Amino acid sequence: METETLEKNAPVKLVPKDFASDQEVKWCPGCGDYSILKQIQTVLPEFVTEKEKVVFISGIGCSSRFPYYMDTYGMHSIHGRATAIATGVKVANPDLNVWVIGGDGDLMSIGGNHFIHMLRRNPDLKLIMFNNQIYGLTKGQYSPTSEKGKVTKSTPFGSVDEPFNPAELALGAKASFFARTLDRDPKHQQEIFRKANQHRGTSFIEVYQNCPVFNDGAFALYTEKTSKKEESLFIEHGQPLVFGPTENLGIKLDGFNPVIVDLAEGVSKDDLWVHDENDKNKAFILARFADMKRDHFPRPFGVFYREERACFDADVQQQIDEAKNKKGRMPLNQILSGNKTWTIA
Amino acid sequence: MDTTTESKSTRQTEIKEAESVVVRFSGDSGDGMQLTGMQFTDTSALLGKDLSTFPEYPAEIRAPAGTVAGVSGFQLHFGSKEIYTPGDQFDVLVAMNSAALKTDLPRVKKGGAIIVNTAGFDSKNLKLAHYPEGANPLEDGTLEGYTVYRIDVTRLTKDALKDSGLGMKEVERCKNMFVLGMLFWMFDKSMEFTITSLTEKFGKKPDILNANITALKTGWNYGDTTEIFTTRYKVSKAKLPAGVYRNISGNQAIAIGAVVAAEKAGLPLFLGSYPITPASDILHELSKYKANGVKTFQAEDEIAAICSAIGASYSGSLGMTTTSGPGMALKTEAMGLALIFEIPLLIIDIQRGGPSTGLPTKTEQADLLMAMYGRHGEAPLPIISASTPADCFDAAYEAVRISVEHMVPVILLSDGYIANGSEPWRFPTEDQLQEIKAHFLTENNNPGGNLLPYKRNAQGVRPWVKPGTKGLEHRIGGLEKQNETGNVSYDSKNHELMVKLRAEKVEKIADSIPFLKPDSGNEKGKMCVLGWGSSYGAIKTALIDLHKENYDVAHLHLRHLNPFPKNLGELLHSYDKVLIPEINGGQLLQLIRAKYLVPAVGFNKIQGLPFTTEEVKEKIKEFYNS
Numbered sequence: 001m002e003t004e005t006l007e008k009n010a011p012v013k014l015v016p017k018d019f020a021s022d023q024e025v026k027w028c029p030g031c032g033d034y035s036i037l038k039q040i041q042t043v044l045p046e047f048v049t050e051k052e053k054v055v056f057i058s059g060i061g062c063s064s065r066f067p068y069y070m071d072t073y074g075m076h077s078i079h080g081r082a083t084a085i086a087t088g089v090k091v092a093n094p095d096l097n098v099w100v101i102g103g104d105g106d107l108m109s110i111g112g113n114h115f116i117h118m119l120r121r122n123p124d125l126k127l128i129m130f131n132n133q134i135y136g137l138t139k140g141q142y143s144p145t146s147e148k149g150k151v152t153k154s155t156p157f158g159s160v161d162e163p164f165n166p167a168e169l170a171l172g173a174k175a176s177f178f179a180r181t182l183d184r185d186p187k188h189q190q191e192i193f194r195k196a197n198q199h200r201g202t203s204f205i206e207v208y209q210n211c212p213v214f215n216d217g218a219f220a221l222y223t224e225k226t227s228k229k230e231e232s233l234f235i236e237h238g239q240p241l242v243f244g245p246t247e248n249l250g251i252k253l254d255g256f257n258p259v260i261v262d263l264a265e266g267v268s269k270d271d272l273w274v275h276d277e278n279d280k281n282k283a284f285i286l287a288r289f290a291d292m293k294r295d296h297f298p299r300p301f302g303v304f305y306r307e308e309r310a311c312f313d314a315d316v317q318q319q320i321d322e323a324k325n326k327k328g329r330m331p332l333n334q335i336l337s338g339n340k341t342w343t344i345a
Numbered sequence: 346m347d348t349t350t351e352s353k354s355t356r357q358t359e360i361k362e363a364e365s366v367v368v369r370f371s372g373d374s375g376d377g378m379q380l381t382g383m384q385f386t387d388t389s390a391l392l393g394k395d396l397s398t399f400p401e402y403p404a405e406i407r408a409p410a411g412t413v414a415g416v417s418g419f420q421l422h423f424g425s426k427e428i429y430t431p432g433d434q435f436d437v438l439v440a441m442n443s444a445a446l447k448t449d450l451p452r453v454k455k456g457g458a459i460i461v462n463t464a465g466f467d468s469k470n471l472k473l474a475h476y477p478e479g480a481n482p483l484e485d486g487t488l489e490g491y492t493v494y495r496i497d498v499t500r501l502t503k504d505a506l507k508d509s510g511l512g513m514k515e516v517e518r519c520k521n522m523f524v525l526g527m528l529f530w531m532f533d534k535s536m537e538f539t540i541t542s543l544t545e546k547f548g549k550k551p552d553i554l555n556a557n558i559t560a561l562k563t564g565w566n567y568g569d570t571t572e573i574f575t576t577r578y579k580v581s582k583a584k585l586p587a588g589v590y591r592n593i594s595g596n597q598a599i600a601i602g603a604v605v606a607a608e609k610a611g612l613p614l615f616l617g618s619y620p621i622t623p624a625s626d627i628l629h630e631l632s633k634y635k636a637n638g639v640k641t642f643q644a645e646d647e648i649a650a651i652c653s654a655i656g657a658s659y660s661g662s663l664g665m666t667t668t669s670g671p672g673m674a675l676k677t678e679a680m681g682l683a684l685i686f687e688i689p690l691l692i693i694d695i696q697r698g699g700p701s702t703g704l705p706t707k708t709e710q711a712d713l714l715m716a717m718y719g720r721h722g723e724a725p726l727p728i729i730s731a732s733t734p735a736d737c738f739d740a741a742y743e744a745v746r747i748s749v750e751h752m753v754p755v756i757l758l759s760d761g762y763i764a765n766g767s768e769p770w771r772f773p774t775e776d777q778l779q780e781i782k783a784h785f786l787t788e789n790n791n792p793g794g795n796l797l798p799y800k801r802n803a804q805g806v807r808p809w810v811k812p813g814t815k816g817l818e819h820r821i822g823g824l825e826k827q828n829e830t831g832n833v834s835y836d837s838k839n840h841e842l843m844v845k846l847r848a849e850k851v852e853k854i855a856d857s858i859p860f861l862k863p864d865s866g867n868e869k870g871k872m873c874v875l876g877w878g879s880s881y882g883a884i885k886t887a888l889i890d891l892h893k894e895n896y897d898v899a900h901l902h903l904r905h906l907n908p909f910p911k912n913l914g915e916l917l918h919s920y921d922k923v924l925i926p927e928i929n930g931g932q933l934l935q936l937i938r939a940k941y942l943v944p945a946v947g948f949n950k951i952q953g954l955p956f957t958t959e960e961v962k963e964k965i966k967e968f969y970n971s
């Protein structure tokens with residue numbers, strides 16, 4: 001009898017297609033968003049048994065159509081505010097599994113303020129930024145992550161804006177988890193989503209995502225066979241920093257300065273920088289690689305930094321629970337009367 | 346030695362019986378006038394007087410001491426009759442320095458009493474208040490016709506506390522208690538409540554506590570033993586309707602209204618707010634109700650405040666956001682989102698003088714048209730207004746009822762005048778409150794097919810579907826929705842249909858709103874005065890006087906500004922003349938004239954101040970006889 005009940009209530013194992021909604025996906029052919037959608041639908045069944053508890057919340061932009069394609073609870077909101085809305089959702093109901101989706105314009109430009117404040121508060125949710133370094137939905141203006149000098153419709157003479165370095169910005173805003181991955185590397189993406197799921201706090205993931213219409217090839221250096229081994233550095237906790245066509249190059253630290261070394265020239269792997277996800281100083285150095293153009297450092301991918309610290313939603317709930325235990329719910333009649341009353345006969 | 350708190354006067358003075366008295370405490374921002382006023386108010390209330398208060402303070406927290414810009418005032422009108430306003434003119438003014446006297450003298454009644462702290466009238470203070478070189482209002486005849494009490498409050502307080510062991514600064518801070526003691530003597534009031542409240546406040550700092558109590562008692566004894574006070578006032582208890590009362594400010598009443606209404610609806614309350622004058626007190630008040638599950642979130646900005654509340658409502662709580670004009674402006678895009686989502690949301694705007702930063706600490710009713718039209722697209726929302734401090738409770742409760750039962754964001758308009766002002770409130774008990782029903786969908790409303798999140802009931806209301814509900818996973822968004830399914834739709838006819846459905850839903854709220862009845866006067870006749878919000882007290886008091894003079898004038902006062910009560914048009918057409926007083930340039934006037942084609946006339950004041958009863962009365966007479 002008991003086993004029967006248990007079996008009846010046992011969660012049905014979900015599969016990727018359980019997470020696909022009936023809506024036709026309408027991104028441009030070849031858009032990197034398709035891959036991200038697929039990888040998320042692929043990994044979710046690994047750790048979600050109750051999909052009614054999953055909520056995807058997005059802002060505005062191409063990537064923000066994402067929730068319509070997920071057969072979970074979802075909200076397509078307004079430009080830049082998905083982070084603020086998600087904070088409300090998670091604080092109001094910490095039991096929900098919240099994912100925030102946004103682009104580089106949505107999160108770093110119009111939503112920049114909410115983005116940094118979400119990271120410092122650290123509610124327990126996933127925050128995925130589809131970075132294509134361009135405004136796609138408005139048809140091709142430069143974004144806050146576009147490289148300086150970018151020629152676009154709004155900058156025919158090249159942009160004169162210095163871009164954000166998302167990793168550096170996130171770490172500066174006290175992100176408790178930062179990882180970078182690529183649309184063209186499904187396996188790596190999946191691995192990063194799994195790691196994000198294991199993290200308690202705001203897991204911020206930057207996905208390099210190709211926009212084939214307005215910024216095609218922005219990340220080709222890291223995705224094309226001819227260059228990717230030389231230009232990309234895949235970091236793993238506890239592993240030395242090795243890259244290059246035949247894993248022949250490494251990075252070692254000279255004080256605070258990273259130096260590229262040739263393993264063929266007598267440098268041992270033991271002398272290399274060993275990646276430590278818990279080291280914030282080193283995470284900042286990794287973040288800076290993208291801006292160290294003179295020495296042409298490879299672009300790191302993987303989990304830069306991870307730190308267990310208090311989560312906003314849990315702390316809010318804890319105060320509520322403590323107050324309930326200590327004082328008990330105040331009856332409505334007592335709220336209405338307050339402490340000082342007088343009677344008129 | 347005086348050990349009792351119930352001091353009895355030991356000498357004979359003239360006792361003036363008064364129906365009601367207006368007292369104004371006025372001093373520097375740092376003089377503690379707000380605290381003094383509130384203590385006097387609490388005591389008056391607990392002794393059964395009806396009352397109305399009006400704190401008035403500068404936008405600068407500590408403007409340069411002694412200047413007119415730094416004057417902070419607290420006005421209290423109390424009496425044995427029913428009181429609806431803080432009063433036009435002062436019977437008693439307490440002026441702690443030259444700047445306070447300069448600011449408030451014009452509003453002291455001829456023959457009224459003025460108590461001045463002479464220490465605030467040295468050459469330095471006179472100069473700071475910009476009195477001409479060599480002029481001193483205490484000596485040059487300016488105060489002729491008033492009863493003036495010149496008292497060196499600063500020195501007397503210092504003398505009384507010379508053995509207290511406290512530093513000069515702390516001693517000086519006690520001078521407001523000396524004044525309070527003196528006033529308690531003048532008005533024959535007990536010091537007991539103030540001593541209790543000082544003990545609660547300073548219980549852990551016995552030096553400070555004793556100094557404050559000593560100053561208070563010294564003030565009382567000073568009034569009692571010196572010969573300078575010739576008059577005491579006697580105000581009997583008010584003949585208010587029988588019942589149990591408390592004193593309450595508008596912002597407190599909104600907070601309590603929201604907590605109680607949310608619980609009655611069975612919903613957790615979530616407040617997303619960014620501090621702004623004069624709304625912040627609601628955030629402060631609500632943050633105390635953690636034991637009742639109330640979650641308050643001080644957001645990074647006004648936009649995040651409303652967006653977090655939208656997130657909370659989406660997930661099944663009652664989301665609420667509080668702000669004032671500049672913040673309302675920032676929230677407008679998000680209001681449109683909540684509107685198209687069709688979820689409950691309580692948006693509270695405590696209006697202040699605008700535009701821009703405007704007059705942050707002064708009152709105005711100038712956000713009505715913003716509440717009505719301040720969104721892009723066709724985006725009507727219900728609007729509720731509160732007319733007195735205690736009425737803020739009913740207004741908040743009604744706003745929650747409409748929001749939850751009609752799945753729609755509701756704007757509640759209050760203003761700085763009633764937000765900070767207070768009055769006695771015959772509070773209801775839980776069982777006297779109307780039920781509020783939240784309808785969560787737990788099963789598919791389209792068996793065999795996909796959920797229809799935008800399928801409406803007869804009132805045009807869609808169901809509320811809480812994330813976490815198994816089998817009802819669905820997506821909602823700010824893009825236009827296909828009718829019923831909620832799927833994205835760019836179909837032109839569908840868009841028009843959806844715009845109309847959302848507007849009709851708001852219109853249908855009128856079915857649950859009672860017909861408007863005159864607050865006083867007849868249902869038809871020569872003239873009516875149509876008001877909304879905090880002008881209530883001034884209009885009501887004006888009409889009490891005018892009815893004694895046999896004016897055929899009625900007072901209509903609106904709680905619901907959108908939709909209006911169904912009978913409003915008919916009612917307005919039943920009077921020959923319609924006067925609409927507003928603390929703005931004529932906003933309700935525009936709405937009424939456009940909607941009902943009534944040749945209403947506006948009476949408008951935009952000075953950061955509420956109407957006085959006298960000016961409303963004069964205007965009514967003028968218009969009536971024109």
